[in-house]
Amino acid sequence: MRILEKAPAKINLALDVLHKRQDGFHEVKMIMTMIDLADRIELTPLKENKITISSHSRYVPNDERNLAYKAAALLKERFQVNEGVTISIDKQIPVAAGLAGGSSDAAATLRGLNKMWKLGLSLDELAVLGAEIGSDVSFCVYGGTALATGRGEIIEHLPAPPPCWVILAKPFIGVSTADVYSKLNLENVTHPNVDQMIKAIEEQDYSTICQSLGNVLETVTLEKYPEVKQLKTQLQRFGADGVLMSGSGPTVFAITEHESRMQRIYNGLRGFCNQVYAVRILGESPFK
Numbered sequence: 001m002r003i004l005e006k007a008p009a010k011i012n013l014a015l016d017v018l019h020k021r022q023d024g025f026h027e028v029k030m031i032m033t034m035i036d037l038a039d040r041i042e043l044t045p046l047k048e049n050k051i052t053i054s055s056h057s058r059y060v061p062n063d064e065r066n067l068a069y070k071a072a073a074l075l076k077e078r079f080q081v082n083e084g085v086t087i088s089i090d091k092q093i094p095v096a097a098g099l100a101g102g103s104s105d106a107a108a109t110l111r112g113l114n115k116m117w118k119l120g121l122s123l124d125e126l127a128v129l130g131a132e133i134g135s136d137v138s139f140c141v142y143g144g145t146a147l148a149t150g151r152g153e154i155i156e157h158l159p160a161p162p163p164c165w166v167i168l169a170k171p172f173i174g175v176s177t178a179d180v181y182s183k184l185n186l187e188n189v190t191h192p193n194v195d196q197m198i199k200a201i202e203e204q205d206y207s208t209i210c211q212s213l214g215n216v217l218e219t220v221t222l223e224k225y226p227e228v229k230q231l232k233t234q235l236q237r238f239g240a241d242g243v244l245m246s247g248s249g250p251t252v253f254a255i256t257e258h259e260s261r262m263q264r265i266y267n268g269l270r271g272f273c274n275q276v277y278a279v280r281i282l283g284e285s286p287f288k
């Protein structure tokens with residue numbers, strides 16, 4: 001049985017860091033939502049008892065370093081599965097972009113192999129396993145919209161934000177998440193009001209959502225890469241309702257309710273940036 005799983009990207013509508021923990025990770029409080037830009041994972045049973053992986057992207061490792069490979073290896077080892085699988089990744093999400101592409105591929109592999117190997121695990125159980133692979137994987141297992149706390153693995157589901165367009169602009173640089181967290185100085189950051197963002201989502205208050213966008217990691221990435229800051233300014237100039245960097249960057253996103261405004265921002269940006277996407281917020285989870 002061949003299985004196809006969609007692996008959507010996420011954006012962070014709000015990202016606050018509370019403090020550095022003893023285990024080296026940072027305690028976060030963030031709002032994540034999925035967008036309609038997705039990798040596609042194809043899982044095919046293999047006669048040999050091994051995992052093989054392929055993708056056409058030259059930025060993604062095709063070996064045991066791939067997060068989708070790690071997901072398969074984790075399930076195989078934990079549940080003593082004596083079957084093999086070929087994982088083929090149709091990579092559409094930009095890599096090392098702040099969009100959790102690798103994490104979503106791992107989450108999709110967990111969901112898909114749970115079906116293929118008839119493991120009978122719930123999404124909650126898969127999310128706990130996902131946290132062993134990376135902090136963003138638990139959210140990606142569920143999809144939808146959520147408050148994520150702890151190091152990102154404690155998930156509380158939220159309703160979908162009001163429908164809107166998201167224009168993504170990815171400058172031609174890759175950013176290391178570990179590097180950004182390590183350079184974060186919490187003494188001079190403005191913390192976003194995450195509780196206000198939650199209330200605004202619950203009340204479907206689009207304008208307060210736009211006002212509550214905030215990401216403390218911008219202090220590191222915008223300082224190091226002035227082109228990311230310039231992109232934010234451009235997006236604001238083209239008339240976006242709200243503009244923010246996603247995750248550790250460097251992707252910047254703009255939101256707007258109107259298709260005509262989306263077109264204006266999208267067309268205006270194409271001269272400035274080689275990777276530009278106009279997508280919808282998915283909001284609701286397709287994986288329930």
Ligand SMILES: C[C@](O)(CO)[C@H](O)COP(=O)(O)OP(=O)(O)OC[C@H]1O[C@@H](n2ccc(N)nc2=O)[C@H](O)[C@@H]1O
Nearest residue numbers: 024025026028134135136137151152177178181247248
């Ligand atoms: C920036 C975000 O993408 C926002 O959603 C996440 O916080 C990062 O999630 P991720 O890429 O899945 O991160 P992981 O693969 O777990 O960790 C990569 C590195 O980032 C740092 N890291 C990550 C998450 C966290 N809460 N605190 C950290 O300090 C650690 O140095 C870690 O070694």
Ligand SMILES: Nc1ncnc2c1ncn2[C@@H]1O[C@H](COP(=O)(O)OP(=O)(O)OP(=O)(O)O)[C@@H](O)[C@H]1O
Nearest residue numbers: 066067095096097098099100101102105136177247
């Ligand atoms: N399936 C995968 N897809 C993309 N990158 C992968 C994958 N597996 C491993 N990687 C490695 O992980 C690194 C981060 O990739 P990814 O695209 O997930 O970053 P990101 O979008 O910044 O993630 P996050 O927002 O969760 O921090 C890349 O440098 C890449 O080499």
